[in-house]
Amino acid sequence: MIYEVSHRTTISYGVPVSQARFNIRLRPYGWPGQAIIAQKLEFGPQPDEWRDEVGPYCVNRSVIGYSGRLSELVIESRFTVDIDKRPPADDGPMLRQLRQEALGTRDLSVLSPAPYLFASRIADANSAIGDWAGDLMSSEQPIVTAASAVMNAIHRDFAYRPGATSSATPPAEAFARREGVCQDFAHVMIVALRSQGIPAAYVSGYLRTEPPPGQERLVGADAMHAWVAVWCGAQLGWIGFDPTNDCLALGNHILIAMGRDYADVSPIDGTFVGSAPQNMATAVDVIAQD
Known part of the structure; x- marks a missing residue:
């Protein structure tokens, strides 16, 4: 079965924060019976730093950073996967x-x-x-x-x-x-x-x-x-x-x-400079291509 997956996360802060760093673990890991056909990870705004890594364990991690002030971060992960387990x-x-x-x-x-x-x-x-x-x-x-x-x-x-x-x-x-x-x-x-x-x-x-x-x-x-x-x-x-x-x-x-x-x-974790309250909203959709 082939699935189209969309995962959108919006993180908003009461007041802008600075020097924000995040670990994003939303890129699917290759697994027996699970073939990744296509995948795309997007951020708004575009990060000042971005590197993709593997591990530890069975994890694909994206590390992003913002040097300036940040009031809202939108993370959108989309991928297509073929499941045959x-x-x-x-x-x-x-x-x-x-x-x-x-x-x-x-x-x-x-x-x-x-x-x-x-x-x-x-x-x-x-x-x-x-x-x-x-x-x-x-x-x-x-x-x-x-x-x-x-x-x-x-x-x-x-x-x-x-x-x-x-x-x-x-x-x-x-x-x-x-x-x-x-x-x-x-x-x-x-x-x-x-x-x-x-x-x-x-x-x-x-x-x-x-x-x-x-x-x-x-x-x-x-x-x-x-x-x-x-x-x-x-x-x-x-x-x-x-x-x-x-x-x-x-x-x-x-x-x-x-x-x-x-x-x-953990899908998202990180640090920032500031003491602002934050709110996180998530929307997930997994659609099977019958």
């Missing part, structure tokens, strides 16, 4: 085998499971989440079955409630409250899987805006979405699990970036 051929190795394989890997590529085995800045270790996850899985389960059990439990027991949390809410708090949004659910699932020795990564991306006839609209299709990539062994590789919608991330999911947690793939 298939369900896994089988349920993968048993957990006990997967743990040994992950710990024993010597892979140093960007797709190595090693960076995703341990706690990170946001997805830190939590005993309550670890104990909860341990009750859902056993060492004699295949990895796809085990990860699906955690995904199913989050979808079943947690309430999707926009506004209940913020980007600063730690996974432990979202877990204790059993509510949040896609970012919270992804972080809880990552902490849960890592507690059991399973490599798990945070994915930011998009969902198809309008579903095919007869199918329900996916939750989170109006903005950037988040799900979890689970390393399922060398044969299966990375597989996406969407706990918000209780499904595998296949033809309706478009990957932009993958990192250890949200801090690695």
